[in-house]
Amino acid sequence: MKEILDALQETFGERVTVSEELGQTVVQLPAAEIVSVVTFLKSQGFNMLIDITAVDRLGREPRFDVVYHVYHLERKTWLRLKVQVGGDEPTVPSIAHVYASANWAERECYDMFGVRFRGHPNLKRILMPDDWNGHPLRKDYPLTGFDPLPPLVHE
């Protein structure tokens, strides 16, 4: 594991920071590097993309953490990648062409947080209806939604 992290640090230098939290390795990187970093990690044996999600840190700029988990099959370990994005239209390059599993994961992340994935083949809502107002997992989205529920109709 350490060799891979050293190689990562060597290849990307200052742009990535490796840290550890509760025994789990976390790599911080800028959004522009995500495709090259996951391609590098995949070539080093991190052959499974386990999950993509985001955390809305409302009040912080950049506002969102996009969090990736990858798994190394032989070394039996996870690695967490964190990308910070902000602005009116938070955008991260898509990694759907590197890992097939990223396709739906990125769609869900877009649906729930409004984080866009540039280069995604089919970036549309996945869980919510297509005409839904707002992105539910944002912290400024109320628990009951923006729109009132349609009235119950008794027949």
Next chain:
Amino acid sequence: MAEIETTFGQVDPETGLKPMVINLGPQHPSTHGVLRVRLALDGEQVRACEPIIGYLHTGIEKNCEDLTFNQAITLTDRMDYLSPITNNFGYVLGVEKLLGVEVPKRCQYIRVMFAELSRLASHLVWLGTSAMDMGAMSPFFYTMQQREQILDLIEMSAGTRMNPSYFRVGGLLNDLPPGFEEKLRAFLDGFPHWLKEYYALLDRNPIWVERLKGTAPISAEQALDYGWTGPLLRACGVDRDLRKTNPYSSYEDFDFAVVTETDGDVYARYHVRMREMQESLKIIRQAIDNLPEGDWHVPGWKIYPPNKMEIGRNMEALIYHFKLFTEGIRVPAGEVYSAVEGPKGEIGYFIVSDGSGKPYRVRARGPSFYNLQALPVMVQDKILADVVAAIGSIDIVLGEVDR
């Protein structure tokens, strides 16, 4: 997915025919819930396939942010409702990791026991329903009968059958009730016979074998690329089982084998799950035989509430009880990923705490969500009936796909 959009409804240049676009589901018994599959068919052959999900989205992740750490357990039950206990498992392990506590050995063993029981229950539902999809009605009654016994065991200790929330942060709801061990042993003694019955019903049934062999295959590379986990991945020959590779909750104490097959088709998945049931039985038997004595929750009242008798006698206990149930457990700020091997694959939780009594963010990685994504690959250019077999073999639970 982009290719699918262009092939849907397009005229075939060779034959000049337009494929027929139909919806399988969302209200169709073979879709195991409310999955909708949009299919472009050329005769009976599938030219394009697009699973459409979200019909059972209940906002579990959002709701978790509004509940205390212990209350949120009840929502994790409702994701994979066929195996709620393994959902609780990953979540409580994550919170305990943030808290920096480890539960006593007895609690760990009881957790393992119940996780394996619910794995059995989940596999039994899969066996019954997927056999029913293939037109074999009778296995369903046999499997449901045994599942009922497991639910009875869960009801004995947790009080509820379907959504028990038996695991709590720092322990369990209860210790094992009196009479549980005898009942569990009776179940363990009887179950191998029923497993033989299931094999007898299906394994040498030529229709079943013909129908499943070579259906909806996938290669190990593709499976890894799609983030497949659990029995599906093991059916492709990859021996990834978190219970062995990344042991949690004392799984390293137990002697069991990781079941793999190599073909990667529906028949291989059937065999992996059937043999996994035998391994689960072994684990449960070891857990009950070697069950350590002692505490079944963490000591002190800061995480696990004091018991009712104590509250009546002790002012301090009353205060802790009140604080725990109004404010919740104060979990130190931090982020953690915790994963367990569920019956369908890796159930992962990414939990972010900001130091308050409620989680800042709970991300639940449902294995079915990722497993389902590869459905188009499995059924491309196969016949329509294979789509039903493929969906059955993925063993999806839509509560977990949509959350």
